[in-house]
Amino acid sequence: MPEKAERKALAEGLRALNENMVTLADLSELAIRKAVDGLTRLDPDVSDEVFTLDGEIYALQLEIEKNCVDLIALHAPVARDLRTITTSLKITTDFDRIGRYAKDIAEITLRFRGKEPDHLRNLGSIPEMTEIAIQLVDKAIRAFVARDAESVRHIQEDDDAVDLLEERAFEELVDKMTSRSLDVGVGARYILVTRYLERIADHAVNIGQRVVYMVTGDRVPRIRAVDRANRTR
Amino acid sequence: MTLKVRTEHLSAWYGAKRGIEDISLDFEEHAVTAIIGPSGCGKSTLIRCMNRLHEVIPKARSEGKVLLDGEDIYALSAVSVRRRIGMVFQKANPFPTMSVYDNVSAGLRLNGVRDRKRLDETVLRSLKHAALWDEVRDSLDAPGVSLSGGQQQRLCIARALAVEPEVLLMDEPCSALDPIATAKIEDLIFDLKKEYTVVVVTHNMQQAARVADYTAFLYLGKLIEVNRTRELFERPAQDLTEKYITGRFG
Numbered sequence: 001m002p003e004k005a006e007r008k009a010l011a012e013g014l015r016a017l018n019e020n021m022v023t024l025a026d027l028s029e030l031a032i033r034k035a036v037d038g039l040t041r042l043d044p045d046v047s048d049e050v051f052t053l054d055g056e057i058y059a060l061q062l063e064i065e066k067n068c069v070d071l072i073a074l075h076a077p078v079a080r081d082l083r084t085i086t087t088s089l090k091i092t093t094d095f096d097r098i099g100r101y102a103k104d105i106a107e108i109t110l111r112f113r114g115k116e117p118d119h120l121r122n123l124g125s126i127p128e129m130t131e132i133a134i135q136l137v138d139k140a141i142r143a144f145v146a147r148d149a150e151s152v153r154h155i156q157e158d159d160d161a162v163d164l165l166e167e168r169a170f171e172e173l174v175d176k177m178t179s180r181s182l183d184v185g186v187g188a189r190y191i192l193v194t195r196y197l198e199r200i201a202d203h204a205v206n207i208g209q210r211v212v213y214m215v216t217g218d219r220v221p222r223i224r225a226v227d228r229a230n231r232t233r
Numbered sequence: 234m235t236l237k238v239r240t241e242h243l244s245a246w247y248g249a250k251r252g253i254e255d256i257s258l259d260f261e262e263h264a265v266t267a268i269i270g271p272s273g274c275g276k277s278t279l280i281r282c283m284n285r286l287h288e289v290i291p292k293a294r295s296e297g298k299v300l301l302d303g304e305d306i307y308a309l310s311a312v313s314v315r316r317r318i319g320m321v322f323q324k325a326n327p328f329p330t331m332s333v334y335d336n337v338s339a340g341l342r343l344n345g346v347r348d349r350k351r352l353d354e355t356v357l358r359s360l361k362h363a364a365l366w367d368e369v370r371d372s373l374d375a376p377g378v379s380l381s382g383g384q385q386q387r388l389c390i391a392r393a394l395a396v397e398p399e400v401l402l403m404d405e406p407c408s409a410l411d412p413i414a415t416a417k418i419e420d421l422i423f424d425l426k427k428e429y430t431v432v433v434v435t436h437n438m439q440q441a442a443r444v445a446d447y448t449a450f451l452y453l454g455k456l457i458e459v460n461r462t463r464e465l466f467e468r469p470a471q472d473l474t475e476k477y478i479t480g481r482f483g
Contacts, residue, residue, distance in 0.1 A: 007479075007480040007481075010480070076438075076439050077479070078438070078442070078466040078467070078478045078479060079466065079467065079468065079469050079474075079475045079478055079479050080475060080479065081479050082466070082467065083467070083468070216468075217467065217468025
């Protein structure tokens with residue numbers, strides 16, 4: 001077996017890329033946590049912090065894209081190195097989208113203007129949904145950092161809980177709007193929040209599945225929840 | 234997949250030193266197979282066994298089989314094998330005293346062909362196949378060695394094609410060429426596979442990735458892995474292959 005060696009410039013480039021990716025992941029997760037915290041407390045100041053984070057995420061995404069293009073152009077990477085770079089290119093978009101949804105939630109917080117009556121009660125399933133969505137993002141990020149494919153091979157199944165909660169939240173909010181205990185304009189904003197959280201969870205699934213490809217080369221098939229349920233019967 | 238050439242448990246020695254060990258490898262018809270691996274891993278030895286050039290080296294011998302269309306090439310005459318399986322070498326080696334025309338027609342003339350019309354047609358066809366015709370059509374009488382390095386290599390390819398081989402073996406055909414000449418040879422390899430089965434030994438992994446349908450990785454005389462090129466460079470099955478192609482090899 002030959003001794004361990006490495007192409008120094010490529011290895012250095014990959015190390016820098018990884019550091020940027022970890023930072024990007026941390027910023028994205030922080031943006032969601034802050035956005036949801038701001039929404040729960042109806043604190044407009046937090047929204048400003050989320051807008052700042054969103055800007056940083058976007059700038060870092062561009063830098064990572066440049067890192068990746070440079071590495072491909074200069075080093076013609078193959079095998080795991082190539083998969084790491086192409087995966088990074090793909091999942092920066094997921095992280096960027098997560099940042100954008102956090103920003104969208106922060107904008108809704110501003111529209112409530114800090115005085116929405118029965119806010120905590122109206123949130124209904126949203127806090128639980130938030131918790132699971134953040135756990136999914138966290139799980140995907142940890143898998144990326146640890147290059148751990150097995151922890152996220154079945155991440156799609158974890159996302160089913162978010163989808164169910166979105167459906168439940170939708171029904172709760174529609175009931176309230178139908179019974180006129182909730183203003184339609186306000187209820188629609190809560191529904192948008194559930195939609196953003198559901199999309200954040202979807203992006204976490206994308207990241208997790210890309211990590212599986214990055215580490216093993218396996219492409220995880222996308223299976224609809226209903227088909228998965230039929231399989232396990 | 235139509236199998237053109239197969240090696241079965243092929244081993245080869247230089248005296249007591251073993252060059253390749255127990256290599257069983259299939260070569261698909263009308264496909265390009267690249268053979269990669271570090272210096273001394275047996276790449277050239279393998280292809281030299283495939284057209285019986287290995288045996289011309291003093292004290293060299295081989296064991297196992299090389300099958301061409303299912304027929305053992307060691308049961309055929311070496312001359313007929315080399316006509317059906319041509320070879321292009323690392324360094325362009327046109328016959329130094331011959332013109333461009335005579336270089337290309339040398340194989341046919343050695344086989345007794347004297348018909349000028351047939352020779353003319355063969356030279357035209359071979360130079361066109363080797364993507365050299367447009368550059369030398371007005372200088373067919375010039376010495377072969379007066380051409381540039383890249384042109385000389387394509388001249389050698391034309392010379393190999395003139396005897397209408399079925400398989401073309403290329404031993405690092407671009408290692409002495411600049412990027413423009415290399416690109417021309419690579420384009421040529423891409424076109425040649427429509428009519429020939431091509432095997433390319435190369436040190437340049439990007440070249441293997443660009444031109445080959447299949448890639449085989451050899452290490453210390455053994456076949457470590459063979460796969461579709463895309464698969465081998467994207468997700469190699471063997472750790473040793475991964476280490477070699479990513480440059481993590483001491």
